[in-house]
Amino acid sequence: MRGLDLEKRMMRWFAVPLFTGSVLGATALRAQDSCTACHGDRAMAASLASDSALAALLFVDPAAYRASVHGQLGFTCTLCHQGISDYPHGPVVPVDCAACHTQAGQELAQSVHGRPHPATGANPATCADCHTGHQIFRSSDPRSTVNRLTQFEGCARCHSDAERMRRFGQEDTATVQSYLTSVHGRGLLEKGLTIAPVCTDCHGERGTGAHEILPTSDSASPMSRARVVDTCARCHGGIKAAYDQSVHGAMFAGGNPDVPTCIECHTEHAVQPVASAASSVYPTHIAQTCTACHDREDLNDRYGLPTERRRTYLGSFHGIALEAGQLTVANCESCHGSHRILPSTDTASSVHPANLQTTCGSCHPGIGAGVAEGRVHIASVREDINLFAYGVQWLYYLLIAGIVLFAVSMISLDQYRHWVVDPRRRRPSHG
Ligand code: HEC
Ligand code: HEC
Ligand code: HEC
Ligand code: HEC
Ligand code: HEC
Ligand code: HEC
Ligand code: HEC
Ligand code: HEC
Ligand code: HEC
Ligand code: HEC
Ligand code: HEC
Incomplete structure (x- = not known):
């Protein structure tokens, strides 16, 4: 042995x-x-x-x-x-499975698992690591170690083993656990949605995923930045259609490295249902998710974008109410949308001046067209409307009105007494 x-x-x-x-x-x-x-x-x-x-x-x-x-x-x-x-x-x-399974053998030899790792000189995984030697079944058979419902267990044997992975220079051993608590993992294991993605649906080519897994940094990997949007769109095609029309999607298609793909907004393994408080796009988290980029000085300089989106949002009526726990107020998504985000200068944008009445009106029915003149990103409510000056102004109005009223009433009283109460004083007797 x-x-x-x-x-x-x-x-x-x-x-x-x-x-x-x-x-x-x-x-x-x-x-x-x-x-x-x-x-x-x-x-x-x-x-x-x-x-x-x-x-x-x-x-x-x-x-x-x-x-x-x-x-x-x-x-x-x-x-x-x-x-x-x-x-x-x-x-x-040693057993040579590839002698009979030539295609699997060739594919594996090209993959991250089947070629010698530079740090150790060893192949990270053999056929038997994933399939076993003697308990091999068709992958559609629930007893198979690579069946959709149990596949993650086989991956976890290595990918959740910190000591083993460190030898190959891999520090992240939380992937499987993150996946299991994600909308995808739960969809598969709790809801029994066999169409929910398993590891090899995302990391492999469609259909023959498992043997061709590449490092995500390799541009041929379905999970590389260049391909991740198309891979998510294997199942979320409708979302990609909207994303493609957005400023983010259009620039992504042009090869821009700064705009977000699906995973910058949703995370990769820990994708949560959008209605879950743990989601990166939940009302309490979305400002952080967007401003991870939109508050970056270098990025705003490069694209000539306004700064301080987070502070100006949190300082607004909506931001203050959100901080106080009111989740129904507007967040970045309510005004800008999620997948079809466009610059406010674009007439199709939900925040184009011509469309603001509709956008704001979805929550403020009957809001006037004048809304387009108001500023939305304001550092503080007081700064914009200036409550103090506002108050002082009204105080003056009241004061002036009071003084005028006082003066008028004094004069009237005086005249009343003069003409009505004591008319004799008007015609003083002379004799
Ligand atoms: C007479 C008993 C005996 C028979 C028959 C026998 N083996 Fe073994 N086999 C052993 C022993 C003992 C070892 C442990 C050898 C060692 O310590 O390395 C072993 C080890 C092995 C190993 C592991 C070897 C390694 O280096 O990893 C394999 C595989 C194996 N046998 C396969 C077979 C196959 C296949 C057959 C039938 C063609 C077979 N054996 C017949 C006694 C036997
Ligand atoms: C990293 C784990 C892994 C390794 C290593 C691996 N396989 Fe697989 N294999 C799988 C998975 C998972 C499936 C299930 C099909 C799928 O999801 O793509 C599979 C499917 C298969 C199938 C059946 C195809 C099917 O659709 O059911 C064969 C045959 C196979 N593997 C042979 C091999 C051989 C031979 C090797 C070694 C050269 C090997 N595998 C190495 C994970 C692996
Ligand atoms: C489909 C190919 C295949 C067949 C058929 C097969 N084995 Fe194996 N066997 C393997 C592989 C692969 C390993 C190495 C397992 C590993 O690395 O975990 C192995 C390992 C072993 C070992 C050593 C234990 C170990 O884990 O290293 C023994 C003993 C053995 N086999 C005996 C048998 C006997 C007896 C039979 C027939 C009843 C048999 N094998 C049939 C593929 C096969
Ligand atoms: C002597 C040739 C041979 C060797 C060696 C061999 N297999 Fe197979 N294997 C077959 C044949 C033949 C089938 C049945 C193919 C079919 O019916 O589609 C099969 C079926 C399979 C299946 C199920 C395929 C499916 O379509 O679901 C898997 C998985 C598998 N083998 C993996 C392995 C692994 C892993 C090894 C090495 C440990 C191995 N095989 C060694 C010939 C071999
Ligand atoms: C919904 C798609 C998806 C699923 C399902 C998925 N992954 Fe990933 N995975 C990704 C993406 C996207 C990345 C790349 C992130 C990046 O670019 O940094 C990644 C990266 C990785 C990495 C590289 C290093 C790291 O940890 O970031 C490993 C290893 C990995 N995944 C293993 C797995 C395993 C094991 C499973 C199954 C339990 C799995 N993945 C399921 C999308 C997925
Ligand atoms: C026998 C151990 C082992 C098994 C089983 C295994 N892997 Fe790996 N995997 C590794 C090692 C080691 C590496 C690192 C190789 C490297 O960095 O060159 C790796 C690399 C990866 C990568 C690339 C990580 C990156 O840097 O981008 C992905 C993705 C991946 N594995 C997914 C899977 C999936 C999915 C499964 C289950 C179907 C699986 N692995 C099963 C050991 C294993
Ligand atoms: C700029 C950030 C961003 C990007 C990029 C992004 N999303 Fe979203 N996504 C969101 C937000 C925000 C929501 C929440 C919408 C809501 O609450 O109605 C969401 C919702 C979703 C939903 C749930 C649908 C719904 O409205 O309930 C899915 C599925 C989804 N996204 C998938 C994707 C996919 C796939 C991609 C890549 C093509 C992607 N997203 C790109 C921000 C983004
Ligand atoms: C193999 C198909 C498949 C792939 C690939 C896939 N997903 Fe999903 N996704 C699903 C299914 C099915 C659900 C619904 C799960 C549920 O409702 O339990 C889902 C749910 C989601 C949700 C939550 C939607 C909601 O209503 O809250 C988001 C966000 C999401 N996926 C993002 C992604 C991203 C990002 C990627 C790429 C990294 C991706 N998905 C890849 C099938 C897939
Ligand atoms: C990964 C970084 C990143 C993330 C995350 C991100 N964006 Fe962007 N966003 C960009 C870049 C880069 C541009 C392109 C700037 C340009 O061309 O003017 C952009 C453009 C925009 C524009 C149009 C700006 C203009 O006038 O051209 C808006 C509006 C916008 N994003 C809103 C959002 C919202 C809302 C979110 C969160 C749901 C978000 N972004 C998430 C990087 C990001
Ligand atoms: C109440 C609606 C509303 C909310 C909430 C909101 N925005 Fe805006 N946003 C607008 C409007 C309207 C404009 C254009 C006029 C302006 O700058 O005030 C704008 C402008 C922008 C711009 C400048 C680019 C452009 O298209 O003019 C970016 C970037 C931006 N917002 C990002 C965000 C981010 C990130 C959040 C969340 C932290 C957010 N917005 C929250 C309505 C909103
Ligand atoms: C997602 C729903 C939603 C959207 C979209 C929305 N708001 Fe609001 N807004 C609210 C809620 C809820 C409050 C009440 C907050 C509180 O309790 O102070 C509020 C409060 C306000 C206030 C403070 C005064 C008041 O009525 O309490 C102003 C001003 C305001 N919104 C303007 C706008 C403008 C302008 C837009 C469009 C650019 C807009 N809102 C879009 C939900 C929304």
């Missing part, structure tokens, strides 16, 4: 001739029978092994093997384990 020294191997082979001679007879065994005589019996396998871990490996359950796709085909052990002719047998040559 791997890692066993020669001495131990010799010790074990010592028992073998005895065994073969007395129990089975030395010759004329069909290969299948000869293998299971030693490997198909748990007690025998244990007696051949130095420890329980090795015993477990040396034991191959004949019934389980017979149920597998190759067992069903009546394959003998030696179709895979070649070069064993006499017993005790020497170290066996």
